[in-house]
Amino acid sequence: MLAILDYKAGNQTSVRRALDHLGIENRITADPDLLSAADGIIFPGVGAAGQAMDELSSGGLDEVLKSLIWQEKPLLGICVGCQILLDYCEENDTRTLAVIPGECRLFNPAWAEEDGTPIRVPHMGWNRVALKNGCALFNDIPPEAEFYFVHSYHPAPRPEFVIGVTMYGENFCSVHGRTGLWAVQFHPEKSGKPGLKLLQNFHAYCLEARHAQ
């Protein structure tokens, strides 16, 4: 079973619909026991990092999450859920969870597309991910696959945590973390077949990790 973290700033129902479609058992929950019993956790997020952090910390979920990550519970952060795994986000000058070293920055408005026009913000639409390192999340996903992004701030983790980058004026980090603790800036639940495959890959990893224990 995968747990979808329940807090006010998430797009839990979209993730749930995608998992239901894949036939992956899932629960939307904030119960620490259920989170702990799950094979893995999906940490969704929409809106602003500051608001998301407030929602997490007011319920004590920030500490629950950190302790589960410490115990190597597999976790997949999506969009804002990807950003707030870092130390800090420029949006509302927010201190975030600090489980992956780095910060989250506003897109630089001086970045320009190939034809010289300045980038539009938010970065909204379909774009590719170039992997720096192999990543089990992307098993059997072709390199030309595109994913759906919608965000104005982008992750900038310490270089050794960068897994994949995306070109928008310049390359920014769109996938970061380490094995079993992954963060994706795009929305796999809204990225058609490649996105569904990525969620399936995450689930497969969670089952393997459980059996290895």
Place this chain on the structure above:
Amino acid sequence: MLSKRIIPCLDVRNGKLTKGVKFQGNVDIGDPVETARMYYEQGADEIVFYDITASSEGRGIFLDVVERVASQIFIPFSVGGGINSVADMRAVLLAGAEKVSVNSGAVKNPDIISEGASAFGAQCVVLGMDVKRVDKSEKIPSGFEVVIHGGRKYTGMDAIEWAKTGEALGAGEICLNSIDADGTKDGYDLELTRKVTKSVRIPVIASGGAGNPQHMADAFTQGKASAALIASIVHYGEYTIRQLKEHIAAQGVPMRTTW
């Protein structure tokens, strides 16, 4: 590199897919859920649903359509029509839409844009604008005026100013519809599109007038639009979305061609 988006627009009336020309004489042409799924399979990058039902009973049917779509297609879709309050926005977002489009509701009460953006995030709020060409005047210096009620009512607002206001209030995107071009299949209003894309830094969807793939390529290369809205060109089976994308990609416009 960010791909340009192709977005089929489905007008829904009483739960049925419908199509009209210049907002007159609508005919029902199919089931919106099945049609949305077909476009998803064909590689649509996003889908827009527009509720043109007036009754509250029709609204319930429409929300049911949104929920059924959300459980079957896994690309973003937005919903517009009859959005006049934050409560209306919440209802369609809860039903599974990613984005909500405000049009005449925002003309009457611009604060709905900022309220929606702060409640759900700017990425959720699309400012839909219906625009008509008029004589340039002191009030309408661009010669493009915002209209509502399908073009029957002039608002006295300059389209360029309204686009900038919408951006400042927190809209994450603009869907720019030319009433003059809508249904003509003569191409998008490129002058209007370019004027608006020059004036704002948020993405702009060109809408109204697509009759062939070249029109769409022009909206991207000349109009600098981020996305192109289409309707009749695919609803009647003239082109598949893959055919449109292949034609446009051949001109060097970035398109998502694997799905």
